[in-house]
Amino acid sequence: MTKRFKITIAYDGTNFAGFQTQPKQRTVQSVLERAVNKMSKEDEYITVFGSGRTDAGVHALGQVVHFDFPHEMTAENMLNALNSLLPLDCVVVKSEIVPDTFHARYTTHGKRYLYRVSQSHFVDPFKRNYTGHYKYPVDIEKIKAALPDVVGTHDFSSFVASGSQTKNHVRTIYDATVRRDESQNEIIFEFAGNGFLYNQVRIMVAVLLEIGRGKRPIHDFLRLYEVKDRSQARETAPASGLYLKEVYYD
C-alpha cells in the first residue's frame, strides 16, 4: 500500500536555516517531515528526500522532494493535506505518485536557478530578502557577451565555495541568460545545468556583475577556468537573490 510521492514545493527561504535538517534549526526538510509524519499513524518515521540542499535564505519556486507514504491517499489529497499542515512560507505546488525507481536526488538530470539583482540606489525594504543588490551601473550587453563562455562543460574550481567537499568540479551548463526587468529595476539571471557546485551560481553572478560594471574583461571566465583559484573570483552574491526554479527528471 506504500506509495512514493513526488512533491514540488515553493518556499520563501528567509526564515529557514536552509533545506537540510540540522539540530535545533528550522529547515525546510524538518517542517516537511513534521507535516508528513503528522498524517501517518505508523511508528516508522518517514524521511523526506530533497533534490539537493539550498542554503539559508535561498528560495525555491520548484524544489522537488520524495517520500514513501504507507497509507492510501490520492496525489490531490496529499497536496491539500500538506498545505493545511505546512507553515505559510512553504507551499506544495504539485503532487504526483511516482514509481519506486524515482529518487528526488539520484534521478535528476539537472536544475535551473534564477537570480534577481535589484539596481536601486538604496536597498528597497520590500526586496531586501528577495533580491541581491548592486547599485552600480551595469552594461547588460557586456554580460550578454560573456554568457557564451559560461555555457558548456567547464572546470568550475574558481567558482566553488571553499567549504565544498566535492572533488570533481566539472559541470555542464546548458543555458545561461540575462535580462533587465525595467519595471522592477532588476537584472534577472537564469542558469540551467546538470548540477551546480556549492555557491557556484552566486559566485558566477558576482563575477558577471563585475564584467557588466567594466571591472573585469568580458572573457574573464576563460581565465578563471584556467587558474582554478577561488580567490580570483572574489565575491559571492547574497543568498537572498537566489531561487531554485526547476529540477529536471525524465
Add this chain to the structure above:
Amino acid sequence: MTKRFKITIAYDGTNFAGFQTQPKQRTVQSVLERAVNKMSKEDEYITVFGSGRTDAGVHALGQVVHFDFPHEMTAENMLNALNSLLPLDCVVVKSEIVPDTFHARYTTHGKRYLYRVSQSHFVDPFKRNYTGHYKYPVDIEKIKAALPDVVGTHDFSSFVASGSQTKNHVRTIYDATVRRDESQNEIIFEFAGNGFLYNQVRIMVAVLLEIGRGKRPIHDFLRLYEVKDRSQARETAPASGLYLKEVYYD
C-alpha cells in the same frame, strides 16, 4: 540653526510592531528616533512625528514624518545619513527642509492607501506578508458598481474597529478604485480620503470582497452607513495587504 526636516519613508511592516513607539517593541518611530539621535551631539532628545500610526504588519510606500534637527545639514545629506543608519526594512525615499509651520500630522489634508489581495488558491509563500488572501471567485464588476457608494462624505461608524477612541466617525473619501492585476493574480484597491478611522480600510476591503463574491448586495454600503453597527460589517482584511501609499500636504 535648528531646521525642520520632512522625511518620506517606505517600510516593510512585517517585523515592526506598528509605527508608534511602545515599550519594549520594535517600532518604526523608535528605529527612526534612534537613527536621528545618533547623528546629534545635543543632550536634548529629538522626537520624530509621523503623519499617523500604522498597525503591526501594515506597510508604507510614502509615510511622512518630521523632526527638528539642531545641526547644519543639507536635505540630501540627511537622506544619505539616515539610510546608512536605518535597518534595511525602512528606507528614506525623500528628504526636504520645510518651514516650522509644517507638521506631519496636523497639516495633512489626507492620505492614500493601497490594498493588495492575492487570489491564489493556497497562500503564495512570497506574498504571505505582502497581500491579503481571498481564494473565492470575485466579480470585480460588482465591486466597481459598489465603489461610488464609498466615495463622498459618510458616517463610517460601521467601519471602525471597536478599539477606536475617536468620537466623530464622519470622513470624506475622495477617490476609490479597484483593478485586477492579471499577471500577479491580485485585486488592487486604492482609497484616498481626508482621514481614515482605525481599521477602516481593512473593514471596507472585507465588505467589498463579500460584495464581489455575491455574499452581500452591491449597495450594502448604503445600509451599513445607516445602521452604524460594526458587527454587521463583520470581517477585517489582514494587515499584511495594507500600504500607506501617500500623505497629502499643501
